[in-house]
Amino acid sequence: MQDLRKMLDMQRALDLKALAATCPLTAGDYKTARYALPVADGAVSLELVAPQGTGHVDAGNEDVFLFVLDGQFSINGTGMTEGQGSKVSAGTAFDWSATPGTRLFAMEVTEAEKGEPGVVVIDPAAVMSPSNPPPAEYLTGPKPECQSAPAWRSCKGQFYGGTWSATPYYRKKVPYVHDEFMYLLEGCVSFVNEEGEKQTFKAGDAFLICRGASCSWESLEMVKKVYVIFRPTEP
Incomplete structure (x- = not known):
């Protein structure tokens, strides 16, 4: 297994699936079962998440992109599987559920000018x-x-x-x-x-x-x- 310090070197590409399998990340609640990745400053949060079970998240002031690295994750009843990602807009409260072994990548940015709450799905088949x-x-x-x-x-x-x-x-x-x-x-x-x-x-x-x-x-x-x-x- 690669050395974790090398895997987290910000001067190289961070292999997220390899990191999720290597870093000390214990499954649990969506809000707390997290491992922080290196960032240049506090303007963005980059984390690996290991949710398991069910829970609720209150509306916040951040836009959050969630990507499923492994497993299955559901937001307000809409499921995402491995290779799927969505942006949860600021002001959106949601119920979640996750199967055992689920690993997410989360990218979070504070939104000062809130728009409509909701979930924006990235469609790989969208017309380009x-x-x-x-x-x-x-x-x-x-x-x-x-x-x-x-x-x-x-x-x-x-x-x-x-x-x-x-x-x-x-x-x-x-x-x-x-x-x-x-x-x-x-x-x-x-x-x-x-x-x-x-x-x-x-x-x-x-x-x-x-x-x-x-x-x-x-x-x-x-x-x-x-x-x-x-x-x-x-x-």
Whole structure:
């Protein structure tokens, strides 16, 4: 088993399923059965959650993205299974239930301008439209053709998610100015960080790249992913 300290290094991609299987995380109540992941500051909360049983959560002031890494998790009677994710909007109270062995990834951002409460599901089959490719100065080789289907944008535009796809491309090492969760629906992608470490992820993998990490991107085939991003606005 990999060393947990290395797995939590913010300069590399954090393999969320591997972390959920390795970190000291005891199943229990949704609000307390948690393991905090490293963050650049207090503007976002990134946690692994091991809910089991049933419970209730009062309405809060945060937008929370929940993704099922393993097991089954239900919000107000609507179930999510492995590979599914939803955003619970600020102001939403909910009842929950979880089967034994359920593991979630949770990404939480305070919402100062509350909208309508409710749950926004990221649909992997949503119809996508053309979107901008990475900046030309970051690319080595042909410009990819990209498509996306945004699901939401909240917290003054800082917190957003949806689905995205791209034809093969290579992007130079660039520093991430955002925290990004990714779940690969199709394809395979490799990252190389400043230390020269190469990490490769394939369809079915869920991982996180934190603000401040610098890495390249290489995909040799069409890639499609679920993404959720927290990009803080500059003061």
